[in-house]
Amino acid sequence: MNLILLYTSDFIDPHLVRIGDRRFQHMRSVHQAAVGETFKVGVLNGLIGQGRVTAMTDDWIELRIRLNQAPPPPLPLSLVMALPRPKMLKRTLETLATLGVKDLWLINSYRVDKSYWSTPILRPEKTLEHLLLGLEQAGDTRLPRVHLRKRFKPFVEDELPAIARHTRALVAHPYQAAPCPAPSAAPTTLAIGPEGGFIPYEVEKLQAAGLDPIHLGPRILRVETAVPVLLSRLFPLTF
Helix, strand or coil: CCCEEECHHHEEECCEEEECCHHHHHHHHCCCCCCCCEEEEEECCCCEEEEEEEEECCCCEEEEEEEEECCCCCCCEEEEEECCCHHHHHHHHHHHHHHCCCEEEEECCCCCCHHHHHCHHHCHHHHHHHHHHHHHHHCCCCCCEEEEECCHHHHHHHHHHHHHCCCEEEEECCCCCEECCCCCCCCEEEEECCCCCCCHHHHHHHHHCCCEEEECCCCCCCHHHHHHHHHHHHCCCCC
16 A cells, blocks of 8 residues: 545544544554654545654544645546456456556457456446555556446447547557557557457457557467556556
8 A cells, every 4th residue: 555545534624534444454554553654645536645643543543634746647548448357357447547547448348258247346336446456556546437338339339439539549459450559648549358359340340430450469468468568558657
């Protein structure tokens, strides 16, 4: 936990917070928090700063906070991803939040098993849990927006063209594709398929929506590996 995320419910006055949940347990057991120590804190969807421990019991910790910094800049990216299998979805949500993705569309695909849509991880509270872990790791406060689209064709035909318009629009596809372009800070739309990739029909539909196929080379990567590799290749290190 590289940032203590604070919520509106934590505030007992404008500059004082009291925490008694897993964040407190982590601060006490891992960081060995003591009165007078300072920690990096940030308000969800707000500023970042410092929190000084002013009091602590066996049940809670109080911090006096000073917020004076903006969170890290988000990636200029709209990410469209075929819904991964549940075990991978947890890690992917945390990774995307850590890397600065703020707009994520999880979509259906021919190779997405129907059972994946029933996973408890897609419940808002569970999705939020994994996104918050990613933000804490990155030292970020801006919560990503996650959109669920269970029907491939309506999304790609009716919504995706507007999302991709005026952006560098790409679909990661290992076959009959151009090499990954150079890093750029330009607004980007990126589609990533499931394990096994998009089927030809889906690639054609994505191309019709304005997305150009790209590849990372001769190696075929798992989705959880392809995501950070693609983002590191597409955007400058300053992000």
